[in-house]
Amino acid sequence: MTALELVGVAHGYGAGGRRVEVLHDISVRVEPGELVALAGPSGSGKSTVCHLAAGIEHPDHGTATLDGRPTAEIADWSMIAVVPQQHGLLAGLTVEDNIVLPAHRARVDPAERFARLAEDLDLVAFARRGVTDTSLGEQQRVAVARALVLDPRLAVLDEPTGHQDDDHVGQVIGVLADAARAGSAVLVATHDQRVWEVAHRVVRLEDGRVLG
Numbered sequence: 743m744t745a746l747e748l749v750g751v752a753h754g755y756g757a758g759g760r761r762v763e764v765l766h767d768i769s770v771r772v773e774p775g776e777l778v779a780l781a782g783p784s785g786s787g788k789s790t791v792c793h794l795a796a797g798i799e800h801p802d803h804g805t806a807t808l809d810g811r812p813t814a815e816i817a818d819w820s821m822i823a824v825v826p827q828q829h830g831l832l833a834g835l836t837v838e839d840n841i842v843l844p845a846h847r848a849r850v851d852p853a854e855r856f857a858r859l860a861e862d863l864d865l866v867a868f869a870r871r872g873v874t875d876t877s878l879g880e881q882q883r884v885a886v887a888r889a890l891v892l893d894p895r896l897a898v899l900d901e902p903t904g905h906q907d908d909d910h911v912g913q914v915i916g917v918l919a920d921a922a923r924a925g926s927a928v929l930v931a932t933h934d935q936r937v938w939e940v941a942h943r944v945v946r947l948e949d950g951r952v953l954g
């Protein structure tokens with residue numbers, strides 16, 4: 743069964759004379775076990791697709807569903823987990839507490855999964871440090887670990903390698919590929935060619951339309 747389905751989606755922002763139409767009748771599917779990269783120039787609508795896929799916004803027209811349910815109705819981190827462009831970490835918490843928060847909310851023991859993700863994403867050395875006392879690249883990897891801690895049905899990641907050096911790009915790509923292998927549907931908006939190379943498919947957006 744298809745996990746994520748965006749069908750005939752049109753979306754824009756603002757009203758009246760300030761109205762901007764961003765997406766025009768786009769359809770995107772991501773199957774369980776599939777890593778799909780969303781590529782396209784700045785302003786082409788990648789983050790908007792991420793917001794609709796993650797259920798942060800409702801499409802103006804068309805449907806955005808996960809397993810047939812509107813994504814905007816799903817507020818469950820084990821179903822849809824997100825890495826927003828700004829990471830969305832909680833400043834008062836440590837690295838570890840940010841990562842395990844979704845598991846605690848779901849009453850799942852995160853110990854094993856946390857240990858694996860911290861190791862794979864090079865976060866072990868500062869797990870007990872306040873998250874605001876880490877670098878931007880480290881914070882980005884914390885957000886990736888948090889998204890994957892519950893093995894979500896769908897992971898939506900907006901530019902998750904943007905602050906990484908080559909080695910750490912490889913680590914982020916590695917955990918995303920592992921997540922897909924384990925059955926998650928993974929949608930990654932990215933300019934990073936290294937992600938395109940490992941993706942099962944690359945969906946290219948231009949001016950709010952899917953190419954090809």
Ligand SMILES: Nc1ncnc2c1ncn2[C@@H]1O[C@H](COP(=O)(O)OP(=O)(O)OP(=O)(O)O)[C@@H](O)[C@H]1O
Pocket residue numbers: 755756762764782783784785786787788789790791
């Ligand atoms: N809240 C908003 N109000 C008005 N316009 C917006 C809003 N959010 C995004 N836009 C516009 O929608 C278009 C698509 O933006 P979006 O962030 O989805 O693009 P993107 O492909 O993710 O870009 P980038 O690669 O720079 O992150 C842009 O022209 C942007 O200015």
